[in-house]
Amino acid sequence: MRRGSRRGDILDAFTAMVAERGYDGTNFGDLAAGLGLSKGTIVHHFGTKEQLLTELHETYMRRRLAEVRVVWDALPGPAQRLAAFLHLGVRYQVVDRTATIAFQREVRRFAAAPGMETSRGLRDEYRQLVVSVLTEGERTGDFRPGDARLRTLQLFGSVHWMWTWFDPAGAEPVAAVAASYVDTYLGGLLADPSRAADLADPAGAVVAVVDEALAAGRAVAGLDADEDVGPS
Amino acid sequence: MRRGSRRGDILDAFTAMVAERGYDGTNFGDLAAGLGLSKGTIVHHFGTKEQLLTELHETYMRRRLAEVRVVWDALPGPAQRLAAFLHLGVRYQVVDRTATIAFQREVRRFAAAPGMETSRGLRDEYRQLVVSVLTEGERTGDFRPGDARLRTLQLFGSVHWMWTWFDPAGAEPVAAVAASYVDTYLGGLLADPSRAADLADPAGAVVAVVDEALAAGRAVAGLDADEDVGPS
DNA sequence: CAGGGTTGACCGTGCGCCCGGTCACACCGC
């Protein structure tokens, strides 16, 4: 609505194209053609292709951190918090799908790129939150002792791999995937594994908070519907 | 040492470059320069860049399936087999590192590409083995009931994400990572979680078989040392 | 001398980015 709606359109289209084709496969020509404007206009707004990517990454991570803040405040215990993180991670395959794919498919490649310091900082912040939840849970005795960093990376891996196979139009609903992941993962961590079922339950308290966080996030972003962009 | 040493050299160099820069970042010019020959020679041997990638993928998957066959024969129970799969998956970050990174960093992108049918078939075969181990283990009562496919994908995810962060020269030895992953994952699956520690143990029976399988695989490939190629 | 291995000049294409310029509009003193 404001000045710069054009800018937003360009970033959105860029995001969609990166999700479909990857960064290298995305070019100004097709992007401009799809938007009905010229290559020069895109350059005018963003300067370089790299800048487009930087903004994509930063806005993405900021949305994620905002959501985490909500669950963090609403859920006290480390077990609930960890379960919520996992539920959230899985939900991104549907909630903010296009951006999620665009972001996840090549994160590693751009992690060390110049100009990406900010977004890398945000990612570190996110990861650190999970690590601290794990160490906290070990301290309280909720979790069996173990390496918090490795466990974090194990969790991140399963979530970051999802864009690879998950089909939002498929038979398997996201909630079911999240439930399965939480059940298995938390089952392996909890000192009392019988608690896992409750934390995984799609109708349980944890998921209720997760839904709330996602709704809040969508409100901030301006309720952009998540279209069904499938990567190629 | 290998038949068509020239061809082998080119494929090895290609693999190393893809691991470092990705497929798009890999070009004939640099590749040829690095090998001390001309672009034309590479084209003469392989025809297209795509062909290089196809061979990389197929040889990679064949090596992996050969290893799996060894553990499959040596280990009877589903719990042991599953643990061995995970140990193997983690070990690839060191054993066949360069090829592993070249393979994993963009698998998804080329999954549906024409000419990749064979390698995709091999990947399906590999995945199906894990799924069948999981269903078998559920039948025998070793594992708690759950969705075998989702659990497989969860496992694959954590393993496929490793190239992203694992540093073979770092303080954390692979065996420790594997132990942690197995302990957590199997702990979440087993009807009797106390069995997990034994399956994860780096000095245990499962790992012994895994080592054997990897040694056998390396013998077939012609004992190429695994250099420390770090992705960028 | 046959034929595979190798060369290096060359081609066509696609892409990121630049740049001179148009146009609509807001703001100004008069």
Added chain:
DNA sequence: GCGGTGTGACCGGGCGCACGGTCAACCCTG
């Protein structure tokens, strides 16, 4: 109200380059 001045979105052609791939000729080796 009106000419003048500035601003910023947008255009579109094109430069320069890098890359995948071609090709005709050369050089060994058996």
